[in-house]
Amino acid sequence: MFHGGSRIDFRAQFKKRRTKGDVMSAKLSSIQPASGSIAGDEKVIISGSLLMNVVGVHFGPAPAIDVSSDNTKITCKTPPGDIVGNCDVVAFDNEGKKSNVITYTYVQ
Structure with a gap:
């Protein structure tokens, strides 16, 4: 596409550039059992x-x-909980990247 006599490549502006070491983070979807x-x-x-x-x-x-x-x-295995109720669960990879958060519930 030309704009004002110069060529603009819009695809290059929106293309995600990845490097060889660029790795996506872990994605958590569920935990079973969901309480304990x-x-x-x-x-x-x-x-x-x-x-x-x-x-x-x-x-x-x-x-x-x-x-x-x-x-x-x-x-x-779950660690002891601080309080009864919901608790955020997150995973870490070998580069220190965090996953998304899922919920686990501590009960009596």
Whole structure:
């Protein structure tokens, strides 16, 4: 497209440029079971995508125990909860990138 005698390539302006090391973050979709004891030590399976580089999971501020992952699921044990109720769950990859947040509920 020409504008004022100069050529403008609009495609180049909107094309996302990726570098060789540019990797998307893990995407969490569900956690089963979705609730468990505030005492912790509950085995959970977190499903999602791009999970192969996950090295840690946090339930609120506390790290999960025995974390293992493949491309579509994370298996871990919950840490003890601070309070009864909802808790944000987030995963971290080996570069420190955070996933989206999902919710786990601590019960008595």
